[in-house]
Amino acid sequence: MPALRPPAIEVIDLVKQFKAHRALDGISFTVPAGQVCALLGPNGAGKTTTIHSLLGLVLPTTGTVRVLGFDVATQRSDALRRTNFMASYVHFPWRMTVREVLRVYAELYEVPQARRAIAEAIEVVGIGHLLGRLAQTLSSGEQTLLALSKSLLNRPELLFLDEPTASLDVEHAHEVREVLQRVAAERDMTILITSHNMREIERLAQRVLFLHDGRVLADGTVGELRTRFGGEDLEDVFLRVAKHGRAS
Amino acid sequence: MTAIATAPGSAPRAASSARLSPRRVWAIILQNAFIMRRSPLRVMELFYWPLIEVVLWGFIASFLATRDADIPGGVGILLGAVVLWDVMFRSQQELAMTCLIDMWDRNVLNLYASPLRQSEYVLGGMLFSFARVAVGSTVLIFVARAAFDFDLLQAGAVLVPALIALVGMGWGLGLFIRAAVLRFGSNAEVLAWSLAFLVQPVSAVFYPVEVLPGWLQRVAFAVPASHVFEALRAWFADGRPLLGRLILAIAIDVIYIALGGLALAGALRAVRRRGLLSRPGY
Numbered sequence: 001m002p003a004l005r006p007p008a009i010e011v012i013d014l015v016k017q018f019k020a021h022r023a024l025d026g027i028s029f030t031v032p033a034g035q036v037c038a039l040l041g042p043n044g045a046g047k048t049t050t051i052h053s054l055l056g057l058v059l060p061t062t063g064t065v066r067v068l069g070f071d072v073a074t075q076r077s078d079a080l081r082r083t084n085f086m087a088s089y090v091h092f093p094w095r096m097t098v099r100e101v102l103r104v105y106a107e108l109y110e111v112p113q114a115r116r117a118i119a120e121a122i123e124v125v126g127i128g129h130l131l132g133r134l135a136q137t138l139s140s141g142e143q144t145l146l147a148l149s150k151s152l153l154n155r156p157e158l159l160f161l162d163e164p165t166a167s168l169d170v171e172h173a174h175e176v177r178e179v180l181q182r183v184a185a186e187r188d189m190t191i192l193i194t195s196h197n198m199r200e201i202e203r204l205a206q207r208v209l210f211l212h213d214g215r216v217l218a219d220g221t222v223g224e225l226r227t228r229f230g231g232e233d234l235e236d237v238f239l240r241v242a243k244h245g246r247a248s
Numbered sequence: 249m250t251a252i253a254t255a256p257g258s259a260p261r262a263a264s265s266a267r268l269s270p271r272r273v274w275a276i277i278l279q280n281a282f283i284m285r286r287s288p289l290r291v292m293e294l295f296y297w298p299l300i301e302v303v304l305w306g307f308i309a310s311f312l313a314t315r316d317a318d319i320p321g322g323v324g325i326l327l328g329a330v331v332l333w334d335v336m337f338r339s340q341q342e343l344a345m346t347c348l349i350d351m352w353d354r355n356v357l358n359l360y361a362s363p364l365r366q367s368e369y370v371l372g373g374m375l376f377s378f379a380r381v382a383v384g385s386t387v388l389i390f391v392a393r394a395a396f397d398f399d400l401l402q403a404g405a406v407l408v409p410a411l412i413a414l415v416g417m418g419w420g421l422g423l424f425i426r427a428a429v430l431r432f433g434s435n436a437e438v439l440a441w442s443l444a445f446l447v448q449p450v451s452a453v454f455y456p457v458e459v460l461p462g463w464l465q466r467v468a469f470a471v472p473a474s475h476v477f478e479a480l481r482a483w484f485a486d487g488r489p490l491l492g493r494l495i496l497a498i499a500i501d502v503i504y505i506a507l508g509g510l511a512l513a514g515a516l517r518a519v520r521r522r523g524l525l526s527r528p529g530y
Contacts (some may be wrong), residue, residue, distance in 0.1 A: 016523075048526070110363070246293065
């Protein structure tokens with residue numbers, strides 16, 4: 001009998017209060033291992049706060065957050081060793097080359113056989129031509145590819161993606177999606193992704209969690225949500241759920 | 249882009265551990281070394297200001313020597329004081345800089361979203377700062393000997409606890425600065441350049457503590473550098489090592505480093521509570 005894998009993510013009654021603003025209002029959800037799950041919602045819905053809580057970047061006001069079976073409050077470093085994170089709003093040291101960035105992050109994640117892992121991450125994302133370039137000279141598209149390469153270095157079991165293709169042109173966004181789709185399938189990797197690009201979510205995610213005002217308004221596959229809320233595509237569904245959220 | 253060669257299995261569950269990872273400490277050292285290599289300013293500042301100070305105080309000492317000035321420990325002690333004060337100042341500044349550069353480069357979130365522990369981040373900064381201080385101080389000692397015929401190494405073994413105490417004080421102050429930078433963002437970066445000079449008047453660098461008014465003498469007692477410079481002055485004057493004062497300086501360092509560590513842990517808790525880590529420079 002195969003060993004039972006713990007859920008990749010368990011969030012139980014998570015509340016995050018920033019002074020007068022309640023960013024997360026007691027959300028609970030579980031993401032099984034190997035699933036690509038999307039967090040959708042309007043600006044300020046709590047998507048980034050949720051991801052940052054899972055990474056231990058934000059301390060919950062109350063509630064429990066478990067990543068790969070580890071309690072993030074007490075075993076953050078152990079959990080993060082087997083995850084990785086990529087966002088369009090983080091940067092790498094300007095005066096380091098792409099090769100040096102990957103080398104430093106391979107050490108940070110204690111990647112075994114670092115040289116081989118770096119070569120693989122470079123090959124998978126296709127940034128071999130950028131290796132000697134300084135981070136400060138990379139275009140935003142190239143920086144995203146570097147961030148993606150870094151996020152695959154340690155072969156994470158769980159990958160957090162916060163707006164991974166924001167500010168990318170169509171071609172670069174397509175490249176990133178291709179890599180993610182392939183890697184997720186081949187590595188049986190769990191992904192938690194936020195994006196405002198509905199087509200991206202339709203293509204990548206097996207499940208969608210709709211957040212609004214820090215609460216989970218809907219949870220299901222794209223098909224299930226279409227059936228429940230009506231609408232021709234996910235964008236339509238999004239508009240209907242958001243309207244429903246405002247009304248409730 | 250090419251297909252992935254192998255499909256991975258799930259990595260074995262790592263046991264929960266509080267161990268310090270030498271590889272992550274090395275990553276911080278490596279990152280700073282890479283950055284410094286391409287920053288002529290970072291290389292220059294290692295030598296420029298200290299050399300100016302040594303040359304300036306070298307000539308002041310030479311001038312005083314011609315006037316038979318009665319300075320305890322001789323006029324050469326002024327040069328030694330410049331070199332040793334630089335050890336303290338650099339230790340403090342470099343520890344703060346390793347954190348400030350990450351903030352300026354907007355790399356903070358990447359680091360805190362990795363398994364890196366605060367203790368590893370700090371230790372990497374300390375070791376990198378120590379390497380820079382060692383290189384800078386070696387050059388200064390050589391220049392003081394070659395240009396002004398002052399050999400700090402003549403002090404011998406007493407230099408070891410003195411240097412430990414000064415590096416420790418620099419790290420203690422550096423931890424408080426890192427805590428302030430983490431908590432208040434780049435608004436606090438001015439501390440990296442100014443905090444050491446705030447304590448310099450009560451550090452007995454160029455004059456003995458006894459010239460200070462009574463209440464400032466009590467303040468000076470809490471400053472490790474004051475004990476170090478008093479001990480060295482006595483050593484150069486009449487060969488008394490005053491080891492007790494050096495040990496006291498190191499003991500005070502331990503307290504400051506522990507308090508600095510607590511301040512840093514508190515600052516990290518505060519920014520995580522407020523969700524500030526994702527706001528570059530705050």
